[in-house]
Amino acid sequence: xxxxxxxxxxxxxxxxxxxxxxxxxxxxxxxxxxxxxxxxxxxxxxxxxxxxxxxxxxxxxxxxxxxxxxxxxxxxxxxxxxxxxxxxxxxxxxxxxxxxxxxxxxxxxxxxxxxxxxxxxxxxxxxxxxxxxxxxxxxxxxxxxxxxxxxxxxxxxxxxxxxxxxxxxxxxxxxxxxxxxxxxxxxxxxxxxxxxxxxxxxxxxxxxxxxxxxxxxxxxxxxxxxxxxxxxxxxxxxxxxxxxxxxxxxxxxxxxxxxxxxxxxxxxxxxxxxxxxxxxxxxxxxxxxxxxxxxxxxxxxxxxxxxxxxxxxxxxxxxxxxxxxxxxxxxxxxxxxxxxxxxxxxxxxxxxxxxxxxxxxxxxxxxxxxxxxxxxxxxxxxxxxxxxxxxxxxxxxxxxxxxxxxxxxxxxxxxxxxxxxxxxxxxxxxxxxxxxxxxxxxxxxxxxxxxxxxxxxxxxxxxxxxxxxxxxxxxxxxxxxxxxxxxxxxxxxxxxxxxxxxxxxxxxxxxxxxx
Numbered sequence: 001x002x003x004x005x006x007x008x009x010x011x012x013x014x015x016x017x018x019x020x021x022x023x024x025x026x027x028x029x030x031x032x033x034x035x036x037x038x039x040x041x042x043x044x045x046x047x048x049x050x051x052x053x054x055x056x057x058x059x060x061x062x063x064x065x066x067x068x069x070x071x072x073x074x075x076x077x078x079x080x081x082x083x084x085x086x087x088x089x090x091x092x093x094x095x096x097x098x099x100x101x102x103x104x105x106x107x108x109x110x111x112x113x114x115x116x117x118x119x120x121x122x123x124x125x126x127x128x129x130x131x132x133x134x135x136x137x138x139x140x141x142x143x144x145x146x147x148x149x150x151x152x153x154x155x156x157x158x159x160x161x162x163x164x165x166x167x168x169x170x171x172x173x174x175x176x177x178x179x180x181x182x183x184x185x186x187x188x189x190x191x192x193x194x195x196x197x198x199x200x201x202x203x204x205x206x207x208x209x210x211x212x213x214x215x216x217x218x219x220x221x222x223x224x225x226x227x228x229x230x231x232x233x234x235x236x237x238x239x240x241x242x243x244x245x246x247x248x249x250x251x252x253x254x255x256x257x258x259x260x261x262x263x264x265x266x267x268x269x270x271x272x273x274x275x276x277x278x279x280x281x282x283x284x285x286x287x288x289x290x291x292x293x294x295x296x297x298x299x300x301x302x303x304x305x306x307x308x309x310x311x312x313x314x315x316x317x318x319x320x321x322x323x324x325x326x327x328x329x330x331x332x333x334x335x336x337x338x339x340x341x342x343x344x345x346x347x348x349x350x351x352x353x354x355x356x357x358x359x360x361x362x363x364x365x366x367x368x369x370x371x372x373x374x375x376x377x378x379x380x381x382x383x384x385x386x387x388x389x390x391x392x393x394x395x396x397x398x399x400x401x402x403x404x405x406x407x408x409x410x411x412x413x414x415x416x417x418x419x420x421x422x423x424x425x426x427x428x429x430x431x432x433x434x435x436x437x438x439x440x441x442x443x444x445x446x447x448x449x450x451x452x453x454x455x456x457x458x459x460x461x462x463x464x465x466x467x468x469x470x471x472x473x474x475x476x477x478x479x480x481x482x483x484x485x486x487x488x489x490x491x492x493x494x495x496x497x498x499x500x501x502x503x504x505x506x507x508x509x510x511x512x513x514x515x
Contacts, residue, residue, distance in 0.1 A: 005032075006077040007070055008295045013042035013057065013085035013139025014163050014267075015209065017296050020073060023303055025310065028323040029296075030316070035069065037062045038263040041085035042140040042163040049090035056095055056120050063103040080107045081298060083115050084140030084161060112157030116143035119207050119296030120152050124313040125300050126292040127205060127231070133197055136207035136293060137271055139163035143207075145279075146196055150313045154196045158353055162210055162267035173251040175269050180247075187274050191281045199464040209264065210271035215289045216259030217268075218242060225425040228290040230395035231404065236279050239287060241340045243272055272390060278407065287502075291395060298355040317398030320369050324396065328377040335370050341448045342369040348464040349444075350469065352483065354499040365441055368410035372445050375412065383413035388412035388422045396418040402429055406438060413442025415494075416500045443494030458484060470502040 003024040010017045012460040020033040039062060044055025058142040063080075070078060086092050087109055096107045110118070117135040123129075130150060136143040138161045160168075169175065191197065206214075215229040218238060246269050249257065254265040264271075279287060284389050303310045326333050342365050350357035371474055375386025391408035399407065405426050419439050430438070451459045458481045464473040475488065485507055492503050 005075055009066060009078065009080035010295050011080065011082035011086060013161055014040055016381055020070060020075060021299050026326060040163060045089060046156055051089040051095060056098065060099060060102050063099060063105050067103055067105060079298060080105050082107050082109050084138060088140060091252045106213060113155060116145050116155035116157055117296060118294050119143055120145045121297035121301055122292040123205050123290055125311045125316060125396045126152050127290055129203055129205060129288060132203045132205045134205045134207060135278055137161055137210055137274055138208060144194065156194055158190055161216045162271045172382050173266050180273060183270060184273055187277045188282055191278060195495040197282050201283050203286045203288050204277060204279055204282060204284045205288045205290055207290055210268060211289055212291060213260050213264050213268055214272055216244065217257060220259040226401065227393040228395045229289045231400040232289040234287040239272065239276050240277065243276060320397045321367065325371050325374060334455055337452055338369040338372060338448060339366050341451055341459060342366055342445060344462045345444060347449055348462055349499060352464055352466050354501060367372050368407055368445055369448060370447050371411045383416050384412045384414035384486055405429060409438050410442050410445060413446050413478050440498035443498040444456055447495040448493045451484050453487045454483040470504055473503055473505045475505060475507050477507055481507060
């Protein structure tokens with residue numbers, strides 16, 4: 001599939017969303033627009049099981065509004081998918097037929113298994129976590145899956161969500177202590193019917209707006225230094241603290257709380273309690289967040305059916321980092337060349353004992369080489385600052401937040417002062433040993449980048465040899481390398497600090513002219 005411009009309409013129990021997507025192989029999947037309506041369709045289900053005419057009217061009006069937007073964007077390729085609220089309505093066939101007649105939009109009703117599967121797809125192709133339990137809590141249903149080594153093992157859909165739990169257990173605007181106990185007891189009993197999640201000790205990955213809001217509240221409460229919730233990681237104690245904090249707030253205070261959407265003020269505590277119970281049942285070490293979900297699962301699956309190589313769930317970061325580099329002006333050839341030089345220089349340093357070889361360290365260096373100094377695309381004179389900000393403050397599929405900050409520190413390395421300035425807000429994220437290692441690797445990458453400053457790939461090979469009181473670095477070149485010679489000698493101090501030994505650089509042109 002060369003290019004696709006499409007839209008997904010997600011008819012949920014709490015919200016109805018229209019998301020516009022564009023995909024091409026070079027740039028990957030991009031979100032062009034995201035429009036949300038808080039419809040609370042679940043509240044229109046009557047005791048008889050039918051959705052009321054008022055609820056059907058809300059759905060019809062929303063779809064007509066979305067249809068007008070689609071026409072303005074000139075998008076004819078549309079997939080509309082409905083989940084629990086429509087699935088649980090006894091008059092669902094009538095609703096779907098009526099929407100087709102009134103709006104021209106054909107709604108596909110997803111089964112519980114399909115809803116769970118598409119959530120898993122979104123997580124598998126956007127997170128680096130190899131094995132986990134996922135939870136997607138909507139307004140009217142909750143999907144749980146278990147995957148191991150990125151392969152789906154089990155899935156289940158419970159017929160309760162944030163809206164239906166509120167309807168069942170909460171009499172006022174917000175839940176009180178006795179209601180909370182009843183809700184927790186009910187949810188625990190439900191989760192304990194799944195033997196395959198009991199005490200498996202895996203991370204929990206949470207999908208959906210309620211989970212994102214919980215992460216945003218936690219970030220605001222702790223003055224979190226970087227943006228986005230994708231890849232954010234919380235501990236059970238963090239959720240417990242939030243439960244105590246939110247439990248003390250009035251409905252009015254919840255409405256004003258930074259990080260919490262006002263339309264979720266009445267359902268955020270029930271959602272949080274569901275997450276806390278699941279962490280206890282699973283005996284989970286961490287609660288991870290993804291901004292991807294059902295909609296992304298639907299579009300990813302569609303693209304994969306046409307192009308099986310479009311995404312790689314086993315190497316999530318690698319595919320995305322290449323697209324990130326390309327977005328900021330890096331050619332595929334330049335990315336590969338920088339990776340090659342970083343690999344070669346690291347191995348030479350390890351061979352002579354200046355560094356201790358570690359496969360994970362090498363992998364980290366190669367990752368950072370792909371995006372080193374991408375901020376020059378915005379402005380050359382302040383490229384280091386731009387590089388750090390671009391990497392640290394955008395969601396990068398396949399990385400958690402700590403990995404993202406480490407990548408940003410490596411890729412933005414300019415000198416010790418800038419490194420310390422960027423690293424200071426994250427001092428508690430790494431040990432002193434890790435801090436020094438990252439700084440040293442940044443210096444190595446700074447030198448590697450100098451060896452291709454003209455972007456002509458003139459360096460053919462790197463060799464190191466130990467002399468009595470210094471190390472000699474032989475750099476074999478194919479063509480005129482005046483710019484590389486100047487920059488390498490200018491920046492060799494960064495490599496000398498990393499290796500703790502003086503360097504002499506010898507550029508060798510002879511014998512490589514025909515290579």
